[in-house]
Amino acid sequence: MTTEASKKPSxxxxxxxxxxxxxxxxxxxxxxxxxxxxxxxxxxxxADKVNPAAVQAMAELGIDMSAEIPKVLTTExxxxxxxxxxxxxxxxxxxxxxxxYEDWVLEDPAGQGLDAVRPIRDEVKSRVxxxxxxxxxxxxxxxx
Numbered sequence: 628m629t630t631e632a633s634k635k636p637s638x639x640x641x642x643x644x645x646x647x648x649x650x651x652x653x654x655x656x657x658x659x660x661x662x663x664x665x666x667x668x669x670x671x672x673x674a675d676k677v678n679p680a681a682v683q684a685m686a687e688l689g690i691d692m693s694a695e696i697p698k699v700l701t702t703e704x705x706x707x708x709x710x711x712x713x714x715x716x717x718x719x720x721x722x723x724x725x726x727x728y729e730d731w732v733l734e735d736p737a738g739q740g741l742d743a744v745r746p747i748r749d750e751v752k753s754r755v756x757x758x759x760x761x762x763x764x765x766x767x768x769x770x771x
Contacts, residue, residue: 635663635664635665636664636665636709636710636762636763637664637665637666637667637707637708637709637710638656638664638665638666638667638708638709638710638711638712638758638762639667639668639669639704639705639707639708639710639711639712640652640653640656640666640667640668640669640712640714641668641669641670641671641700641711641712641713641714641720642670642713642714642715642735643670643671643672643715644670644672644673644674644697644737645668645669645670645673645674645697645698645699645700646670646673646674646676646677646678646681646697646737647677647678647680647681647735647736647737647744647747648681648714648715648731648733648735648736648747648751649668649669649670649714650668650677650678650681650692650695650697651681651684651685651692651747651748651751651752652668652712652714652731652751652754652755653666653667653668653695654685654690654692654695655690655751655752655755655756656755656758656759658690659755659756659759660759660762660763663763664759664762664763665708667704667707667708668698669698669699669700669701669704670697670698670699670700671699671700671720673697673698673699673700674697675697676696676697677692677693677695677696677697678736678737678744680736680739680740680741680743680744681736681744681748682695683741683744684741684744684745684747684748685748687745688748688752700720700721702721705720705721705723705726706723708726709726709727710726710727710728710729710758710762711726711727711728711729712728712729712730712731712758713728713729713730713731714730714731714732714733715732715733715735731751731754733747733750733751734746734747
């Protein structure tokens with residue numbers, strides 16, 4: 628039984644521009660985990676805005692990312708997260724012992740059209756569903 632006092636797992640998604648992959652992953656995790664996981668996303672070199680094709684691809688699934696803005700990666704965000712998932716930021720992500728790090732190798736949607744972004748979106752969704760089943764195995768059987 629989870630109580631309000633117990634700490635929710637927290638996940639940080641990091642990619643260079645925080646405009647596509649990490650934004651989609653954060654939006655999926657926020658939506659699918661229904662508030663049971665704390666979600667952050669950031670970039671080592673944030674873009675000016677979220678990739679419009681990524682916003683459009685997510686809107687097709689009923690997830691609105693239009694108000695999201697790319698955020699700069701901070702040491703604090705990494706420190707406060709239990710799981711850090713990088714998507715091509717290489718060595719620019721700070722490392723802290725005791726954290727779980729994963730690198731998701733995903734095609735970069737930057738500069739690509741909607742047709743190219745859809746399969747990336749679907750791969751991100753699949754990986755997020757797997758992550759939820761690992762972090763919340765008992766609470767989220769429908770995340771398979």
